[in-house]
Amino acid sequence: MKYISTRGDAPTLGFCDAVLAGLARDGGLYVPESWPRLDAATIRAMAGQSYADIAKTVLTPFVGGEISDQDFHSMVDAAYGNFGHDAVAPLVQTGPNEFVLELFHGPTMAFKDVAMQLLARIIDHILAQRGEKISVVGATSGDTGGAAIEAFRGRDHSDIFILFPHGKVSDVQRWQMTGVADANVHALAIEGNFDDCQAIVKAMFNHHSFRDNANLSGVNSINWGRIMAQITYYFTAAVSLGGPMRPVSFCVPTGNFGDIFAGYVAKQMGLPIDKLVIATNSNDILARTLETGRYETAGVHATTSPSMDIQVSSNFERLLFQASGRDADYVKTSMSSLSQSGAFNLGEMATDAIRSDFLAGRSDENAVDQMMKSMLDDNAYLLDPHTAVGVDVARRFPGNSPMVVLGTAHPAKFPDAVEAATGLWPALPPRAKDLMAGTERFTVLANDLETVENYISRHTRVSA
Numbered sequence: 001m002k003y004i005s006t007r008g009d010a011p012t013l014g015f016c017d018a019v020l021a022g023l024a025r026d027g028g029l030y031v032p033e034s035w036p037r038l039d040a041a042t043i044r045a046m047a048g049q050s051y052a053d054i055a056k057t058v059l060t061p062f063v064g065g066e067i068s069d070q071d072f073h074s075m076v077d078a079a080y081g082n083f084g085h086d087a088v089a090p091l092v093q094t095g096p097n098e099f100v101l102e103l104f105h106g107p108t109m110a111f112k113d114v115a116m117q118l119l120a121r122i123i124d125h126i127l128a129q130r131g132e133k134i135s136v137v138g139a140t141s142g143d144t145g146g147a148a149i150e151a152f153r154g155r156d157h158s159d160i161f162i163l164f165p166h167g168k169v170s171d172v173q174r175w176q177m178t179g180v181a182d183a184n185v186h187a188l189a190i191e192g193n194f195d196d197c198q199a200i201v202k203a204m205f206n207h208h209s210f211r212d213n214a215n216l217s218g219v220n221s222i223n224w225g226r227i228m229a230q231i232t233y234y235f236t237a238a239v240s241l242g243g244p245m246r247p248v249s250f251c252v253p254t255g256n257f258g259d260i261f262a263g264y265v266a267k268q269m270g271l272p273i274d275k276l277v278i279a280t281n282s283n284d285i286l287a288r289t290l291e292t293g294r295y296e297t298a299g300v301h302a303t304t305s306p307s308m309d310i311q312v313s314s315n316f317e318r319l320l321f322q323a324s325g326r327d328a329d330y331v332k333t334s335m336s337s338l339s340q341s342g343a344f345n346l347g348e349m350a351t352d353a354i355r356s357d358f359l360a361g362r363s364d365e366n367a368v369d370q371m372m373k374s375m376l377d378d379n380a381y382l383l384d385p386h387t388a389v390g391v392d393v394a395r396r397f398p399g400n401s402p403m404v405v406l407g408t409a410h411p412a413k414f415p416d417a418v419e420a421a422t423g424l425w426p427a428l429p430p431r432a433k434d435l436m437a438g439t440e441r442f443t444v445l446a447n448d449l450e451t452v453e454n455y456i457s458r459h460t461r462v463s464a
């Protein structure tokens with residue numbers, strides 16, 4: 001399996017190099033040259049299998065033989081042995097044909113753990129074999145950072161630098177990044193919003209001398225390894241609900257478009273998916289894009305679902321590549337217009353292609369609060385605000401297929417918002433009860449590329 005850039009000007013890479021690269025050298029994102037297919041018999045045989053075993057079937061084709069099956073399978077077993085629920089990602093029924101897929105039983109209580117626990121092991125394995133060290137960078141609106149730090153803390157081959165928007169993440173999210181004592185962890189509070197953090201990370205990748213000196217690698221969903229690992233739970237959920245004989249729909253609370261893009265990949269691999277519904281909070285750029293065929297950034301609003309307070313949705317680029325018939329020139333022109341004027345028109349072909357696979361809706365703050373409250377009243381079930389966005393939007397698209405809403409975070413990560421909407425303060429799970437007991441350690445930095453690069457150059461253990 002080879003990986004190509006959505007912008008067409010970066011070298012084609014094998015799995016290990018694509019995962020270490022993060023962003024392609026031409027600023028594009030790596031995607032597999034072609035989608036592996038699983039036939040109906042293979043998918044049917046997943047019924048009754050463990051999460052880890054299904055992951056091995058789904059993910060092994062992407063590795064392309066670059067890591068031995070034995071090593072890869074051990075990493076998968078270790079990654080998913082660390083979850084607080086035996087099923088890893090259990091389904092909870094919340095309506096006649098509606099289910100929440102709980103993706104928050106990992107160590108940091110958000111869906112990011114599902115990919116990060118595996119990705120860190122893959123990266124560590126490759127680095128140990130090559131005798132290399134890297135500087136891992138990531139931008140977070142709250143959840144990626146904690147999950148990445150948890151997965152990379154104390155690792156010999158990596159230093160990790162996480163940029164988060166200062167004062168714009170929840171207390172639990174901040175402590176997960178700042179309450180960690182390991183010397184290879186650097187939590188950087190940037191005076192800006194998530195899009196600023198993400199822009200700095202991308203700019204560091206596009207600054208090739210810095211990138212090479214620091215041996216930079218990324219853990220945002222720009223890294224193919226993140227998307228890949230997120231494909232598995234579309235299979236586990238669909239198979240539990242009668243797939244592949246019965247199509248299943250998914251509604252995904254969406255920000256950077258990584259999670260729902262993994263669902264799109266599952267569909268390309270042969271999983272019968274009926275609807276893929278993009279659920280946005282009031283930062284509704286993706287919902288507007290599907291409506292109008294124009295991608296147009298606007299100011300970011302702070303919401304009770306802060307991890308989705310995003311305007312520049314990185315993985316939309318992977319979808320544009322697909323929807324344009326894998327036309328790298330089209331992607332380059334669109335992305336250059338986005339960086340110059342903050343907008344671009346998708347054109348008829350891409351808009352139609354995207355509408356044929358996706359639906360989209362927006363949930364405003366009032367609707368999110370109502371949803372948390374009514375779910376507690378009707379089902380005695382607490383939703384976090386991100387998942388509440390998903391359920392609220394999902395209910396606008398009733399159909400015959402079971403609707404699975406991705407439960408992307410545990411309500412205890414956002415206790416203030418949950419309490420304000422429901423009157424209930426969600427308790428942290430036992431494994432996290434000492435989260436805020438230690439000392440916080442973080443550095444506040446200006447929203448400035450050079451300042452961040454200087455910090456990393458001074459603290460990385462990679463010798464130039």
Ligand SMILES: Cc1ncc(COP(=O)(O)O)c(C=O)c1O
Pocket residue numbers: 110111142143144221253254255256257258259260307308386387408409
């Ligand atoms: C809790 C939560 N829900 C939803 C999202 C959106 O996921 P994605 O960025 O993959 O679209 C995020 C952040 O990525 C998140 O942390």
Ligand SMILES: N[C@@H](CCOP(=O)(O)O)C(=O)O
Pocket residue numbers: 139140141142143144145219220221222255256258307308314
């Ligand atoms: N919501 C995310 C934003 C970064 O997304 P990623 O999936 O690209 O890492 C977060 O919580 O940090």
